[in-house]
Amino acid sequence: MKHPNPIIAEMFNTEQFAQTGHQIIDVLTAHLDANITGASKVLNWKIPSIEDNNWNAPLPHASTINPQGLLDKLTLEILPTSLAIHHPHNMGHQVASPLPMAALCDLVAALTNQAMAVYEAGPSATMLERQVIRWLCALIDQDAWHNAGGVLTSGGAQANLTALLVARQVSTSKVEPTSNIWKDGVSKQKPLKILASEHAHYSVSRAAGIMGLGTDSVIKIATDQSGRLALGALKTAHQTCLQNNEIIIAVVANAGCTPTGSIDPLQAVGDYCQSHHLWFHVDGAHGASALLSGKHRKNLSGIELADSVVWDGHKLMYMPAAISAVLFKNEQHSYAAFSQDASYLFQGDNHEDEAFNLSYRTLECTKRMMALKLWAAFSLYGINGMGALINEAFAKAKILADKIEKKSDFELLMKPETNIVCFRYLKQYSNQAKANKHQSDIRRHIIESGAFHITQVDLHGITWLRTTLMNPFTTEKDLDELLASVDFASQAVLSMAE
Ligand SMILES: Cc1ncc(COP(=O)(O)O)c(C=O)c1O
Incomplete structure (x- = not known):
């Protein structure tokens, strides 16, 4: 049916949707092919303040482009200045090179726009979410987690906040059964603390800030040489909190910490938490996926x-x-994060009734149909396929680490436990600040040249180059080229400084 208003008719023109849609898929397929083969640069570096001027056009009052113009903008400007996420030289951030079929599912999510706050606003989306949540819980442990559940959120930062809100509610009501921190606020409580690995993601201290505890309420627990939370330090911090009459709302361990990918001793920390009745939270945003691999899931033993x-x-x-x-x-417990009186959405406090109204348990009211793509990936490729990706990524990290160890002018921070490898270039530096600056300069040179995408991290005052090996198309040759590129960049920045 055609709308009588021509502009609205054009907005909902299904023929145009199909035609442009097919063209966009063709453009994206060519982009993906070019990325995967490494034909293009991984990043066309542009200075942001200059680039910003190109995006300062007046607000359009009428059409400024037709669909072909949109395609041209995409092909000529937007895609070429995107980080080429599927490029074999993309080894920077912990961001997936997404499965193309999952990306197609996201288009379905966008067009169908299932708001998902309550069941009726996304019936199939709700069921898909419940299905993938069951699968993820089963992957943690079929037995110990048989009463488990949860929800999907837009990102790990929000997921950490949600878990810590629950931990706060449960842990404070254990100490003072009549208290309800959600309703009464934090002022009526004893001081609340979170014990977290010093390598915990910043979203943990941000959650403490959001919850009104203050970021200083996160007590950073030291790690060992391998970047893993030291149990002795955890015990000491716990004792200090008890002496100070403070309530510990959660102990946070990493299953793959952000700087190095190290996995905390989950079994030992979990046992300690159980025997001291402490809430045990595992931030597996990065590394919980090792559960998909028959080879690597044992590294997460204790996560259950x-x-x-x-x-x-x-x-x-x-x-x-x-x-x-x-x-x-x-x-x-997933109902303990939030409590709300919103009769336009929720009709009661009965969890049985509200189980299908997912926003009862999330910060988000409207959220995207996230589960379709994950359901599709599990259904199309099974655990075998998903696990193969993990095996590839972890194997590549080991290969890179082995190569670095053999080079006299490189230093490896530690043997990788997952797929993150940190290292630095070595030469005679007069002081640590110069050594650190040299690593930063190398990274900047590499990124701006478009040769590779890598990141950096500061640990205990030392700057390390950091790679995350998660692109299935990165080969051993690419890893050799990376080290050659670091070498080259080092010479280049030194000669520029002279
Ligand atoms: C261990 C860990 N937790 C949480 C997060 C935050 O996740 P997101 O970026 O999905 O919000 C990250 C992000 O890198 C992470 O590495």
Whole structure:
């Protein structure tokens, strides 16, 4: 049916949707092919302040482009200045090179726009979400997690906040059964603390800030040489909190910490938390996907002891962003994060009734149909396929680390436990500041040249170059080229400084 208003008719023109849609798929297919083969640069670096001027056009009052113009803009400007996420030299951030079929599912999510706040606003989307949540819980542990549940959120940061809100509610009401921190606020409580690895993602301290605890309420627990939370330091911090009459709302361990990918000793930390009745939260945003691999899942042994787990789909499950899961061993806990009186959405406090109204348990009211793409990936490729991606990524990290160890002018930070490899270039530096600056200069040179995309991280005052090996198309030759490129960049920045 055609709308009588011509401009609205054009907006909802289904023929145009089909025609432009096919053309966009063709453009994206060519882009993907060029990326995968490494034919293009990984990044066409542009100075942001200059680039910004190109995006300062007046607000259009009428049409300025037709669909062909949109395609041209996409082909000539937008895609060429995107980070080529499927490029074999893309080894920077922990962002998936998404499965193309999952990306197609995101188009379905966009067009059908299932708001998902309540069941009736997205019936199939709700069921898809419940299905993938069940699968993820089963991957943690079929037995210990048989009463588990959770929800999908737009990102791991929000998932961590949700888990910590639950931990705060449960842990404070354990100490003072009549208290309700959600309703009464934090002022009526004893000081609240979170014990977290010093390598915890910033979203943990941000959650503390949001919850009104203050970011100083996060006590940073030291890690060992391998970047893993030191149990002795955890015990000491716990004792200090008890002496100070403080309530610990959660112990946060990493299953793949952001700087180095190290996995905390989940079994030991979990046992300690259980025997001291502490909420055990595992931030597995990055590394929980090791559960998909028969070879690597043993590295996460002890994760089943967690009260809550965060797991990102848009990292090692190769999903387009955003899709994260916040999972609770006891599904009832997932109702403890939020409580609201909104008769236009929710009709009661009965969890049975509200189980299908997902926004009862999330910060988001409207959210995207996130589960379709993950359901499709599991259904199309199975755990075998998803696990193969993990095996590839972790194997490549080991190959790179082995290569670095053999080079006298490179230093490897540690053997990788997952797929993150940190290293630095070595030469005679007069002081640490110069050594650090040299690594930053190398990285900047490499990124701006478009040769590779890598990141950097500061640990205990030392700057390291950081790579995240998660692109299935990165070959051993690419890894050799990376090290040659670091070497080259080092010479280049030194000669520029002279
Ligand atoms: C361990 C860890 N937790 C949480 C996050 C935040 O996840 P997101 O970027 O999906 O919000 C990250 C992001 O890199 C992470 O590495």
